[in-house]
Amino acid sequence: MPTAYFNPPECRRHDMGDGHPECPARLAAIDDWLIASGLDHALEHFDAGPVDLKDVELAHTHGYVAEIGARLRECAATGGRCAVDPDTSANAHTWAAALAAAGAAVRATDVVIDGRADNAFCAVRPPGHHATRDQSMGFCFFNNVAIAARHALDVRGLKRVAIVDFDVHHGNGTEDIIAGDERVLMVSLFQDPLYPYSGAVPKGTNMVNVPIPPYTRGGDVREIVEAMWLPALERFKPQMIFISAGFDAHRDDDLGQLGLVEADYEWITLKVKAIAERHAQGRIVSVLEGGYNLHALSRSVGVHLRALADL
């Protein structure tokens, strides 16, 4: 069966202003690379509508969803730009993009659980892993992966899911939402110290947080994954795996100082895939988070997808 690919057009219209690293060109670079490399033909393209707010409220508070919804709809109505935090702002298209990004993650979850694809990748923005239960921050509005994971559990009836986060930044929002939810195991690695300056002390026993110092290279990261992530994932036996796929730990990415390269992303993807094949019928939904050097991002997504799709 194929790998499902979601790239909702709404996600390209959210724009936080000239010079902002989390820019629409990220998605264009990924699509260009997939077409140029021929990989695009091997993927099964799916559409997804906007997320149902009932699904969003599986991960965020009702009050937050109402408040951010009102703000972003007002932004859409006036066509103006509104600041959300010092790094995060909205334009007229942000509300539609946030709904489309989370909608893709949820639909991808359904497509994989229903057996219409082996696994799925969502090329979406805004990203999600900094969005907490009740706060937007760090370029994120809705926590796409946490929403999808809760959908798998609460709506589709799975008993155990894992979240793997290899973005260079700590997924503080995901941790805030799922710490203490023993149906979820979250394994992550992130540069420390670095924004959002959290994660060194995990908030729950279901979290495997691995802070790593700046300038750590791929070989050392692989050893960490072997020692810290894989045994925990093996013990947990997840029925499905979600990946917060940020590619900003790449050597060429200026938002962090880690030294991963494409071969490391391929290696990590294959290791996670092997766990999914042993315990989860191969079910993986991977959702784009960070990754800001357009060349490194598109090549890294390429190897990640090649590994997911067995190509």
Ligand SMILES: [Zn+2]
């Ligand atoms: Zn990041």
